[in-house]
Amino acid sequence: xxxxxxxxxxxxxxxxxxxxxxxxxxxxxxxxxxxxxxxxxxxxxxxxxxxxxxxxxxxxxxxxxxxxxxxxxxxxxxxxxxxxxxxxxxxxxxxxxxxxxxxxxxxxxxxx
Amino acid sequence: xxxxxxxxxxxxxxxxxxxxxxxxxxxxxxxxxxxxxxxxxxxxxxxxxxxxxxxxxxxxxxxxxxxxxxxxxxxxxxxxxxxxxxxxxxxxxxxxxxxxxxxxxxxxxx
Numbered sequence: 388x389x390x391x392x393x394x395x396x397x398x399x400x401x402x403x404x405x406x407x408x409x410x411x412x413x414x415x416x417x418x419x420x421x422x423x424x425x426x427x428x429x430x431x432x433x434x435x436x437x438x439x440x441x442x443x444x445x446x447x448x449x450x451x452x453x454x455x456x457x458x459x460x461x462x463x464x465x466x467x468x469x470x471x472x473x474x475x476x477x478x479x480x481x482x483x484x485x486x487x488x489x490x491x492x493x494x495x496x497x498x499x
Numbered sequence: 500x501x502x503x504x505x506x507x508x509x510x511x512x513x514x515x516x517x518x519x520x521x522x523x524x525x526x527x528x529x530x531x532x533x534x535x536x537x538x539x540x541x542x543x544x545x546x547x548x549x550x551x552x553x554x555x556x557x558x559x560x561x562x563x564x565x566x567x568x569x570x571x572x573x574x575x576x577x578x579x580x581x582x583x584x585x586x587x588x589x590x591x592x593x594x595x596x597x598x599x600x601x602x603x604x605x606x607x608x609x
Contacts, residue, residue, distance in 0.1 A: 420596060429601035430543070430586070437595060445596065477542055484595055485531040487588075490542035 390414040393478050393491035400498055406465040408494050410478030412458075418481045419461035420488065421445075421453065423474040430477065436461055468498040502526060503600035505587050511606045516577045520603045522570045522587030531590035532563055534572045536583045537602065543586055546572075577607045 391412045400406050410419060420435040422445075432445030434453040442453050450472060452464045465472055475495050479488035505522045512518050524532075532549035547554065549561040549570055560573040570587055587600035 418595070422599075427601070430599040432596055432598075435596055443595070484590060484597060487531075487533050487535075487545045487548065488597060490544070492542050 391478060391480050391489055391491045393476075393494050395494060396492065397495045398497070400468050400496070402469060402498055403467050406468050406496065406498075408463045408476055408478075408496070410461045410463070410480075410491060412461075412480045414480060414482075414489075415458060416480040416482045417458075418484060419455065420479040421451070421461070421463045422477045422479065423447065423472075424477060424493075425474050433463065433476075468496075470498050472496065473498045502598045503587055503589050505600040505603050507601060507603060509604040509606055511608065512577055514577055514579060514607055514609050516607075517573065517575045518577060518605060519574075520572045520585055520587070520605075522572075522600055524568050524570065524587075524589045524598075526589065526592055527565075527568060528592055529589045530594065532561075532570050533588040533597070534559075534561055534570075535586040535588055535599070537586060538583050543599075546585070574605075577605075579607050579609060581605060582607045 394409045421433040422430045424430045431447045436442045436455040454462045477493045478491040481488045502525050534546040535543040536546045537543040549563045553562045558575045562571045584602040584604045586602045588597050
């Protein structure tokens with residue numbers, strides 16, 4: 388959907404380097420989420436935000452930090468990338484979690 | 500017990516077949532349930548919400564059994580375009596985030 392975009396779409400980075408992924412929405416939705424998807428694990432929640440500057444940890448938050456300084460942007464940072472963080476990262480948005488999410492197209496991150 | 504469990508499949512069916520997917524969830528307090536569809540190398544997309552009374556959307560029927568903590572998805576008259584992975588989804592206890600099953604893969608052949 389045009390209302391949510393992720394950047395970059397693909398990235399290859401070296402172990403130990405910092406990486407920031409961006410999620411941008413034009414829907415003015417309150418909630419934003421970062422998930423990672425890996426074979427055999429499905430989608431797992433990393434962090435989410437329920438408002439500007441309001442964030443909470445998910446199931447697999449170790450090694451990741453997030454920031455939301457304005458409604459439309461939710462940034463995911465890997466402070467020092469490791470090979471175990473090679474994954475597909477999806478951002479999602481919703482105004483109300485009980486109605487489901489809309490996902491971005493994903494970012495494919497490879498850490499070498 | 501994992502929070503959301505699904506049979507991973509794959510389910511291989513011919514066009515026109517009826518196929519059913521099942522899912523169990525561990526949190527009896529969950530209030531919202533969904534089925535998402537994910538095509539290969541694409542993002543998940545909401546297929547349908549699941550309501551207590553059961554609901555239907557064209558060829559798709561979703562059922563919820565709260566007593567057994569069980570959700571199902573029935574696809575009738577399968578089409579080639581139904582080939583995808585189907586994700587069973589449950590809201591977390593706080594009502595703030597969705598928990599996804601690992602998905603069931605469906606392959607419809609002609």
